[in-house]
Amino acid sequence: MGRAPCCSKVGLHRGPWTPREDTLLTKYIQAHGEGHWRSMPKKAGLLRCGKSCRLRWMNYLRPDIKRGNITPDEDDLIIRLHALLGNRWSLIAGRLPGRTDNEIKNYWNTHLSKRLISEGTDPNTHKKLSDPLKELKRRKNNKSKNKSNNMNKQKKKSKGVANVGPEKPKLHLPKPVRVTSFSLPRNDSIDWNVFSGSSGPEIKGGYVGLEMVNNVNPWCNFKDGENGVGVGFLVGDEDDHDDLVNGSDFECQSDLPSGDNSLAKLYEEYLDLLKMEETQVDLDNFAESLLI
DNA sequence: AAATGAACCAACCGCGTCAAA
DNA sequence: CTTTGACGCGGTTGGTTCATT
Incomplete structure (x- = not known):
């Protein structure tokens, strides 16, 4: 028994947001505040699902978002926090005012993890790597493999060819369990x-x-x-x-x-x-x- | 100048959690 | 206690841009 989709996708816009959609969403939130994402698009006159609206607002439209290059200080802080918290991007983002979890995640994947490897540190464990060059190569290979897989997928998709190959079962690593000794309001992390x-x-x-x-x-x-x-x-x-x-x-x-x-x-x-x-x-x- | 590959990043997807019914 | 719905998170995808050949 699967979960019902968050919203009916029929007739909804997908892909990049247009300036008009941005304006509609921004104006609506300015007038009515955040929250109630599910009902928001309809009320705001948007043909988007609530999830998409939330994401757009959180990652792009929010007025307090700091855009532009990540500073060396922020770099350093991200690395430290990642060593402490792992891939808990929202928590990390919570320590970097104006930065979003998505931005930090992307920045980590595209810049910092590579940098750590080149410095001889495993970006996952933050332990010293025995052979950084080897690791860098391995990751490159994996990436290009994935990329070519994506290409193939795309090609197959566009040609309408069904994917016949055996699909790899998707593995989900167990997430750490949060043991609550005192409770915080939802979405609040510690007030560091x-x-x-x-x-x-x-x-x-x-x-x-x-x-x-x-x-x-x-x-x-x-x-x-x-x-x-x-x-x-x-x-x-x-x-x-x-x-x-x-x-x-x-x-x-x-x-x-x-x-x-x-x-x-x-x-x-x-x-x-x-x-x-x-x-x-x-x-x-x-x-x-x-x-x- | 064109082709190819790599890098970047916005957006999507699926799942977990929590609260209300 | 169970079910349901909303929200939030992290992983992944895929389109666009940049760099190299």
Whole structure:
């Protein structure tokens, strides 16, 4: 029993949005606000499905979207967050004001993953690669294989030839389960901005990152060459993200909201994990705990 | 100048989650 | 408790543009 499609696709526009459609959608949302995506297109006079409207708005039309090149600081932050959170693009995007998950995902796939490989780092695990060149070649081959598959598909499609070859079963990796110890409103991630001591949506580039300065931990090898043992807990704005607070010297920022022990607790938990003999303890669990 | 391949990125698709009925 | 519908997310596709031959 499959799920019913989100909307009837019959008679709906697909593909690139026209300026007129953009205007209609923007005006409607300005007048009535976001939400109710399913009913919105009809009300806005659009022949699009709600999903498509939402995507267009979220990724392109929203007024707070920052367009243009991703800065080196943003680069750095994306890499750090990816090491911590994996492919959780929306969470990563949530730390980069004005950037969308789609944009970051695309940027990662087209630029950053390649860059990491060329620097000798596996973009998936953030561990050192034994043979970066080999990896780069492998990925290139895979890509060109896919591309030619797409080409074939397209050709077959356009000629109306049915796909006769055995189809590969689609595998879906299990997603990490979110264990809720306290609840947040839907679509809200942690308000990481509390770390930076700034508040409100105006914050520009405020972030928090966890960093271990050695080459052993998969999260941390993006920062090598420094003392080796240190544990850093980054607190600050984009301009000072190289200021590491050494684990032993760690002090809570005075501008942290008073009474909020949960963050300090998380940090302590993190330190405990690091103290454990096996450095490969499940740090992912800790990363997960940051998500809830 | 034309052909080909690579890169980019907007948009689509399918699934998971959550809340309301 | 189960079902249903809406929303959001991440993976993937495919059209367009750019670079190379």
